[in-house]
Structure formats: C-alpha cells, structure tokens
Amino acid sequence: MLSFWNWIGISSVNNFSGITIFELPCYSPELNLIEIWWRFIKYKWIDKMLTLIGKLLSHLLKKFFDNLEKIM
Known part of the structure; x- marks a missing residue:
C-alpha cells in the first residue's frame, strides 16, 4: 500500500523539518486514549450505574x- 507521504513525493519522513512523524495503523484503539476510556465506560461503569x-x-x-396507601 502506498503511504500518504510517498504519494505526495516525500520519501523519508522520519525527520522532516525537525518533526518526527509516526505512521500508525488505520485503526489502532490500543493507541487511542479515548477508545480505552470508552471501553471502560461501556463495559464496566454503565452496567454498575444502571x-x-x-x-x-x-x-x-x-x-x-x-405512603400513598397510608394517605388513602
């Protein structure tokens, strides 16, 4: 698969203008903090709260x- 950087004509992006760029997989929930947080909320917290x-x-x-029975 052709990466974005190769597509725009940059062959090496490890140190482009002093910025280090890491290419991540298309979907990597273990690297995304909100995915980890949502998994906790979805499977642990919601059940307990409900x-x-x-x-x-x-x-x-x-x-x-x-109390309604006592009043009537």
Missing part, C-alpha cells in the same frame, strides 16, 4: 406507594 439506578428507583417507588 444496576444502582434500578435499585434506587425500585426503592423510591416502593416508598411512594407505601
């Missing part, structure tokens, strides 16, 4: 209906 919110909602609804 479970906690479900328990809290269940408790609040039970308390509401118990």
Whole structure:
C-alpha cells in the first residue's frame, strides 16, 4: 500500500523539518486514549450505574406507594 507521504513525493519522513512523524495503523484503539476510556465506560461503569439506578428507583417507588396507601 502506498503511504500518504510517498504519494505526495516525500520519501523519508522520519525527520522532516525537525518533526518526527509516526505512521500508525488505520485503526489502532490500543493507541487511542479515548477508545480505552470508552471501553471502560461501556463495559464496566454503565452496567454498575444502571444496576444502582434500578435499585434506587425500585426503592423510591416502593416508598411512594407505601405512603400513598397510608394517605388513602
């Protein structure tokens, strides 16, 4: 596969104008910090938060209906 740098006519980009350029694979989630963070949120945090919110909602609804029975 022809890289972008070869395509525009630059054969060596290791030290072009004092800037080091690293060519990364097209998709490399292990090198992208937001991908690592999203994986944690998606598989660890969301499940725990939904479970906690479900328990809290269940408790609040039970308390509401118990108090509603006392009023009526």
